[in-house]
Amino acid sequence: MADLFSMKGRVVLLTGASRGLGRDMAITLAEAGATVLCAGRTVKELEATARTIQRKKGKVDVVPLDITDEAAVREQVEAILRRHRRIDVLVNNAGIIYREAIVDTPTESFRQAVETDLIAQFVLAREVGRHMLARKYGRIVNISSIMGVLGRATVAGYVAAKHGLIGLTKNLAAEFGPDVTANAIAPGYIRTELNVPLQQDKAFNAMLEQRTAAHRWGTPVDLRGPLLLLASDAGAYMTGHTLVVDGGMTTILA
Secondary structure (H helix, E strand, O other), X not given: OHHHHOOOOOEEEEEOOOOHHHHHHHHHHHHOOOEEXXXXXXXXXXXXXXXXXXXXXXXXXXXXXXXXXXHHHHHHHHHHHHHHOOOOEEEEOOOOOOOOOHHHOOHHHHHHHHHHHHHHHHHHHHHHHHHHHHHOOEEEEEEOOHHHOOOOOOOHHHHHHHHXXXXXXXXXXXXXXXXXXXXXXXXXXXXXXXXXHHXXXXXXXXXXXXXXXXXXXXXXXXXXXXXXXXXXXXXXXOOOOEEEEOOOHHHHHO
């Protein structure tokens, strides 16, 4: 059974690998046997992720990349293919969030959230997808959010983009099958650097514990199994699906 979830011999391009969920995902994929290409804008933090993987005897490479720069995406994908000869798995994890009421949100802030959290994922999936289709093998895993199935005040750009990412995932599955799968993970509230203000909000914590069947925040560990399922051959017959990993929050709020 372990072989089914193995990533041995696979080359994975993972965006947003510098910290938080992305760093844990990179370590998880490397421990499963993958060569992990850690992409992001902050090279110093990417190198910290790489050192952690190297200490565990994993295979890793640092890929400096601004995912909103379309030309840079094309260049890096081509460079990766020259160096590693293939990309077996794309994990679209990078993203940003702005917290502000809609009436106070500048159009540019909304646009930047959509550009980073949706359009960049489209560009990466398109560029990497061409290669996967030619090889007749690939796994695309988009990291959405429960905000892709719910609404929440003050994060309109993030919510709109994450809803769109789930729709994009369905279209990728429709167009890239049968050899390339495309799925999404919709995490609930996971303890990371991204949501420290919410972690420090007593009222929010009380609501979260009451509204989740698990009665707790999620941790990056909770996403390791779902990630390996969708990135490995274990999920070969899953495509176009969004796997919600939220401790039961959306089920209870529905």
